[in-house]
Amino acid sequence: MVTGFMGLQSLGYYAGLAWIPTLMEAHHMAASQAGWMLSYSSLPGLVAALVAPVVVGGRARRARVAVVVAVALCACGYLGLAAAPVSLPYLWLTVLGAGQGISISLALGFIVARSADANQTAHLSTMAQSVGYLIASAGPFGLGALHDLTGGWTVPMLALTAMLVPLLLAGLGASANRHILTPVASARPDGDKSVTGLPGGQRVRSVAGRREQDRLLPRGPTAQSGRWTLLSFATWSSSSGPRTMTCCGDSPVT
Numbered sequence: 001m002v003t004g005f006m007g008l009q010s011l012g013y014y015a016g017l018a019w020i021p022t023l024m025e026a027h028h029m030a031a032s033q034a035g036w037m038l039s040y041s042s043l044p045g046l047v048a049a050l051v052a053p054v055v056v057g058g059r060a061r062r063a064r065v066a067v068v069v070a071v072a073l074c075a076c077g078y079l080g081l082a083a084a085p086v087s088l089p090y091l092w093l094t095v096l097g098a099g100q101g102i103s104i105s106l107a108l109g110f111i112v113a114r115s116a117d118a119n120q121t122a123h124l125s126t127m128a129q130s131v132g133y134l135i136a137s138a139g140p141f142g143l144g145a146l147h148d149l150t151g152g153w154t155v156p157m158l159a160l161t162a163m164l165v166p167l168l169l170a171g172l173g174a175s176a177n178r179h180i181l182t183p184v185a186s187a188r189p190d191g192d193k194s195v196t197g198l199p200g201g202q203r204v205r206s207v208a209g210r211r212e213q214d215r216l217l218p219r220g221p222t223a224q225s226g227r228w229t230l231l232s233f234a235t236w237s238s239s240s241g242p243r244t245m246t247c248c249g250d251s252p253v254t
Helices: 004-028 031-057 061-083 090-114 118-136 138-150 152-161 162-172 207-216
Strands: 227-229 244-245
Touching: 004 031, 004 061, 004 118, 004 138, 004 152, 004 162, 031 061, 031 090, 031 207, 061 090, 061 162, 090 118, 118 138, 118 227, 138 152, 152 162, 162 227
Parallel strands: 227 244
Antiparallel strands: none
């Protein structure tokens, strides 16, 4: 959901960045004025991007409301540009810029909010931005192709509006108050339950990760001796007491 939201909001932004001046020139606006209008849209976007995190404040309910507001603003801007791009250009680009500013702010915030620690944040950021911007790269090309096929800008802008539906769904999913991986507590011999395996005494793993771990566990004498070597984070215990783990050549850790 985080990756989808990042990709779809970026798709709309870069598509508009590439073609909005051309759209306005097609409606007889001077090239210099069309370029200025695109630059102007970044001003409300900047303000919205700075204000949105303060208003949301890390709360899931407020994040969902912010997603709905951002999608509504973008829809208003796209439909306005499709219907009357040069009649009220400042209005359309103000609401569109504000919607896009809120969207990018939320997209970056979701990466942190849906991660349990810095390690997860790095992994999620890598996936969300690499895959997300790959999705976004289709925006300018797709909008231009639709313009060539239809000979106008109404259908391309309506297509951008339709893309807001999956953007809304992805944003609502990313707003859920949960982490992408669930911390797992392991019992220590002294009865203390702590999350272990990562630096600072924290570890997080997914269901898929646990299945992969089970597949990699040694089944021979090495397993019976209680000494395991894995390249993933893990902590095990048995009825006879804690087992010993070595990772990547490090000293054994119990």
